[in-house]
Amino acid sequence: MSTIPTNDTSTVSEPELRRPRHFGRFLLPTYSWLVIAYLVFPIVVMVIYSFNRVISGLQLVSFAWNGFTFQWYRQWSNIPGLTSAFWLTLRLAIVSTLIATVLGTLLAIALVRYRPPKFRGKGGIEQILFLNIAAPEIVMGASLLGLFVTFNVARGFLTLVLAHVMFSIAYVTVTVRARLAGFDLSLEEAAYDLGANAVSTFRLVTLPLIMPGVLAGALMAFALSIDDFVTSNFVSGSSVPFPVWVYGASRVGTPPQVFVFGTVIFMVGIVFAVLSLGLSKKKA
Amino acid sequence: MTWNWSELPHVVNMYHPQFITSLIFAAIATLIDLVISFPIAYWIAFYGGRKKNFFLIMLLVPFFVSFIIRTLVWEFILSNNGIVLTFLKHNHLAPSNFHILGTGLAVIAGLAYNYLPFTALPLYVALERIDRRVLNAAYDLYANRRVAFMRVILPLTIPGIFAAFLLTFIPAFGDYVNQEILGGTSNTMIGTVIQNLFLIDSDYAGGASLSVVLLLISLLGIWLYARLLGSRTIEEYL
Numbered sequence: 001m002s003t004i005p006t007n008d009t010s011t012v013s014e015p016e017l018r019r020p021r022h023f024g025r026f027l028l029p030t031y032s033w034l035v036i037a038y039l040v041f042p043i044v045v046m047v048i049y050s051f052n053r054v055i056s057g058l059q060l061v062s063f064a065w066n067g068f069t070f071q072w073y074r075q076w077s078n079i080p081g082l083t084s085a086f087w088l089t090l091r092l093a094i095v096s097t098l099i100a101t102v103l104g105t106l107l108a109i110a111l112v113r114y115r116p117p118k119f120r121g122k123g124g125i126e127q128i129l130f131l132n133i134a135a136p137e138i139v140m141g142a143s144l145l146g147l148f149v150t151f152n153v154a155r156g157f158l159t160l161v162l163a164h165v166m167f168s169i170a171y172v173t174v175t176v177r178a179r180l181a182g183f184d185l186s187l188e189e190a191a192y193d194l195g196a197n198a199v200s201t202f203r204l205v206t207l208p209l210i211m212p213g214v215l216a217g218a219l220m221a222f223a224l225s226i227d228d229f230v231t232s233n234f235v236s237g238s239s240v241p242f243p244v245w246v247y248g249a250s251r252v253g254t255p256p257q258v259f260v261f262g263t264v265i266f267m268v269g270i271v272f273a274v275l276s277l278g279l280s281k282k283k284a
Numbered sequence: 285m286t287w288n289w290s291e292l293p294h295v296v297n298m299y300h301p302q303f304i305t306s307l308i309f310a311a312i313a314t315l316i317d318l319v320i321s322f323p324i325a326y327w328i329a330f331y332g333g334r335k336k337n338f339f340l341i342m343l344l345v346p347f348f349v350s351f352i353i354r355t356l357v358w359e360f361i362l363s364n365n366g367i368v369l370t371f372l373k374h375n376h377l378a379p380s381n382f383h384i385l386g387t388g389l390a391v392i393a394g395l396a397y398n399y400l401p402f403t404a405l406p407l408y409v410a411l412e413r414i415d416r417r418v419l420n421a422a423y424d425l426y427a428n429r430r431v432a433f434m435r436v437i438l439p440l441t442i443p444g445i446f447a448a449f450l451l452t453f454i455p456a457f458g459d460y461v462n463q464e465i466l467g468g469t470s471n472t473m474i475g476t477v478i479q480n481l482f483l484i485d486s487d488y489a490g491g492a493s494l495s496v497v498l499l500l501i502s503l504l505g506i507w508l509y510a511r512l513l514g515s516r517t518i519e520e521y522l
Binding site for chain 1: 320321323324326327328331337339341342343344345346347348349350351352353354356357358359360361363365366367397400401450451454455457458459460461465475478479482483488491492495498499502503506
């Protein structure tokens with residue numbers, strides 16, 4: 001936490017509410033912490049049970065507490081299907097994030113910069129982007145499967161990448177577009193005046209300025225891809241990503257390693273969130 | 285390929301109970317989420333102060349764990365010898381043969397948990413946007429807290445409440461993971477039907493028709509939003 005007083009400009013533009021009486025001071029905070037506890041509760045259960053010993057012959061999670069063990073962390077890679085599903089998910093997330101970030105950023109720039117006479121169908125593209133975010137995911141998954149079957153595309157890593165890029169682009173575009181909204185075009189004109197060509201203007205002026213938006217969009221695409229079950233379940237075919245594997249396994253019994261992976265992914269995600277929060281504070 | 289319109293009324297007719305179930309489950313879960321998240325969104329927006337970002341991350345915490353794992357953990361928690369039922373039965377708050385898993389109650393609980401952040405964030409955005417000076421003006425004009433809430437805060441949040449409703453209801457309506465993991469074989473939702481038609485029965489025409497109906501229902505909600513609340517797009521709340 002920074003203690004520099006200049007940081008606190010919000011009180012000038014937005015006067016605080018006058019009467020945070022009993023209600024705001026006691027009831028609401030207590031209630032809010034209870035809601036947060038409710039949100040965190042299953043995660044705590046997951047973390048605790050990743051340390052639970054298993055006594056029966058089948059190595060599956062069970063509700064009885066049999067004592068603390070690091071066994072599942074030591075044997076995290078003991079289940080070949082799970083480990084390879086995890087690596088597949090990671091590769092998939094990296095590839096689809098890279099593609100979706102490039103395409104989504106370019107689309108955002110085009111949408112902000114050009115209007116109908118030059119850019120026909122802009123309104124239509126905006127509608128499609130919105131639909132892409134708002135439609136139930138199962139509709140996307142089902143349509144993609146229908147498409148791949150119609151065109152006779154074998155389902156596997158390629159179809160997974162196509163699907164993940166498809167649902168990530170809209171999020172990247174919306175995020176980058178929000179960042180571009182406050183972009184001062186005269187900065188680019190200044191670069192041109194100083195003799196820069198289009199490529200170096202983009203590389204040296206535009207891109208650095210919209211970088212926070214691009215990174216935020218990329219993070220979002222990555223998170224969506226890692227966690228995606230519904231669409232992946234439709235288009236995965238023979239290459240099975242992590243969530244699809246976990247779902248399939250859970251119908252027979254969940255191995256404790258699933259909770260180990262869940263716990264580690266959770267920790268990494270939290271570290272990233274805290275870091276990006278710290279970064280955005282420093283920049284502000 | 286030829287056009288064939290008969291598939292659509294046929295599948296709607298055949299699966300309308302599942303549509304009704306999805307509608308009811310998603311609506312109840314969304315209402316629960318609205319009731320749960322309004323006070324916390326209000327608190328963060330008005331009293332969060334410097335810790336606003338921290339609390340927002342806390343609201344998003346479920347998203348750091350895979351959707352499937354979250355739902356599996358709920359299956360684990362709600363199971364017959366899980367924490368919730370053991371506690372209830374131990375204190376004689378529920379009959380000994382009471383169970384949650386495999387009922388609609390479990391599905392609704394799972395939907396409500398998994399989609400809560402989708403409700404809380406748009407509400408937060410709407411409440412955060414309210415100009416504090418308007419509220420202070422109400423107090424200056426001798427409105428008490430209740431009147432100020434009912435006549436200033438609530439009307440200004442209505443677009444946000446509607447957006448939150450749609451952003452929770454639409455994904456919950458098409459969800460099939462909660463139903464499959466927590467609901468067992470009863471109370472089938474439309475998502476499960478679509479999934480089975482595509483992946484098990486290879487009935488692409490039927491599955492696609494149902495998907496189209498699902499999409500149309502979602503679009504109807506968005507169209508109503510634009511119609512009733514004007515040009516402010518729902519996108520602002522994403």
